[in-house]
Amino acid sequence: MEKILIVDDSLVQSSQLKSILEDEYDITVAQRPEDGLRWASEGGFSLILLDVVMPGMDGFTLLKKLQEEIITQNVPVILITSLSNVANEQRGLILGAVDYITKPFKPLIVKARVNTHIRLYQYRKLAEQQSMTDQLTGVANRRRYEQYSETKWSEAIRLHVPLSICMFDIDHFKMYNDTFGHPAGDKVIAAVAQTASSHLKRNTDFLARYGGEEFVALSLGEPAEQMFQHLMKIRQAIEGLHIPHNPSVSEWVTVSVGGVTVIPEKGQDYGFYLKIADAMLYDAKKNGRNQVILADEKLKPLRERG
Ligand SMILES: [Mg+2]
Numbered sequence: 001m002e003k004i005l006i007v008d009d010s011l012v013q014s015s016q017l018k019s020i021l022e023d024e025y026d027i028t029v030a031q032r033p034e035d036g037l038r039w040a041s042e043g044g045f046s047l048i049l050l051d052v053v054m055p056g057m058d059g060f061t062l063l064k065k066l067q068e069e070i071i072t073q074n075v076p077v078i079l080i081t082s083l084s085n086v087a088n089e090q091r092g093l094i095l096g097a098v099d100y101i102t103k104p105f106k107p108l109i110v111k112a113r114v115n116t117h118i119r120l121y122q123y124r125k126l127a128e129q130q131s132m133t134d135q136l137t138g139v140a141n142r143r144r145y146e147q148y149s150e151t152k153w154s155e156a157i158r159l160h161v162p163l164s165i166c167m168f169d170i171d172h173f174k175m176y177n178d179t180f181g182h183p184a185g186d187k188v189i190a191a192v193a194q195t196a197s198s199h200l201k202r203n204t205d206f207l208a209r210y211g212g213e214e215f216v217a218l219s220l221g222e223p224a225e226q227m228f229q230h231l232m233k234i235r236q237a238i239e240g241l242h243i244p245h246n247p248s249v250s251e252w253v254t255v256s257v258g259g260v261t262v263i264p265e266k267g268q269d270y271g272f273y274l275k276i277a278d279a280m281l282y283d284a285k286k287n288g289r290n291q292v293i294l295a296d297e298k299l300k301p302l303r304e305r306g
Contacts, residue, residue: 001026002118003044007036007062008051008080013103017049017080020107021114033057043071046121047114050097051080052088063095074124076117134209136186137193145208145216152206152218153270156263162297163220164227165273166259167281168196168234170213171289172249179246188253189213192238199234216277217259224261224296231257231292232304239290254290256281261297 003026008014014029021027028045030036033054040048048066052059059079066072079092079100089100098120099113132144140148149165156163170176170192177185189209196215197207204220219227235257243253258281262273280293280301287293291304 002046002122003028004047004049004114004118005030005036005040005045006049007033007040007054007059008049009033009054010051013051013080013105016105017110020105020110024111025114025118033059033062037062037065040066040072040075041069045072045075046118048072048075048077049080049101049114050077052085052092053082060091060095063092063097067096076121078113078117134193137190137209139193139197139215140206140208142208142210145206145210148206148208149218149270152220153264156220157266157268160263161221162223162227162261162263163218164222164224164259164261164294165270165277166217166219166227166231166257166294167210167277168192168215168217168255168257169281169285171254171256171285172245173213175246175249176253185213188243191241191243192253192255195237195241196234199230199237222261224294224302227259227261228292228294228296228302231259231294235290235292235304250290256284256289257292258282258284258294259292260295260299263297 004021005028006014006017007030009031011031014031018027018029028039030039033056050059050062063077066077076098079097080103081088081100082103092100098117101110101113132141134141152163170188173185176188193209193215196217200207200217206218208216210216235255239252239254241253245251245253258277260273260276260280276295280295284291284293287305294302296302
């Protein structure tokens with residue numbers, strides 16, 4: 001059930017709105033604008049119904065504040081105005097409210113406007129999600145990765161915790177495609193993504209398709225030694241899928257993994273560490289593939305083999 005926040009100082013008015021909408025929506029009522037702002041900032045609402053005339057902070061001021069916050073700036077706001085006040089409606093729409101409803105409320109009109117804006121919001125969210133997802137594998141795409149890595153890098157600096165940047169690459173993938181064809185190759189990419197993502201389920205983990213047969217994983221808060229163990233499990237799980245490869249190169253489909261764990265400080269460059277992860281991957285390939293090499297916090301490589 002989608003969540004709607006009603007911010008209105010009048011108990012009578014907010015109760016009316018609530019009773020009109022509560023069959024279809026999960027309604028929260030804030031009678032004080034400050035509460036409204038705080039709850040809205042906690043996230044999760046798909047629509048805000050906002051009274052214009054309130055003591056302390058009026059609806060316009062609150063609307064401005066909602067638009068300044070990342071969490072709330074895309075949540076549609078419908079203003080509640082009185083029938084006689086056209087100037088308020090105009091001002092509200094100029095400030096970015098998506099619509100307005102007038103008192104006294106007509107239940108059918110309230111429902112229709114609310115439904116419309118909830119549906120538009122859902123559609124927009126879906127479209128946004130799709131534009132961030134890799135079609136073949138269902139994991140995040142490169143674009144989402146670019147955003148996410150930036151956010152997590154800052155977070156790791158602020159919290160002073162380790163961030164691991166790890167590259168996965170399917171071994172001898174060109175040979176696989178040449179032997180079994182591209183549709184089979186696509187299936188392998190999807191299977192590898194699924195297995196890796198099933199091992200990267202914590203909300204501090206992230207996996208994206210970096211391109212072709214290459215994936216990038218980010219993990220926040222885990223020291224190198226633990227991350228290394230975790231990566232080996234993923235590598236083993238992928239080998240354990242027992243997808244037959246061309247026997248001239250390998251019995252099963254496998255991956256090589258290269259990464260780095262860093263506790264970043266202000267002024268350091270993410271790109272520098274990404275290059276190290278890439279160098280570790282290159283090393284893993286050169287060293288015979290199907291293995292993990294992770295540079296630890298002191299840039300000392302932890303190696304699975306020799
Ligand atoms: Mg009022």
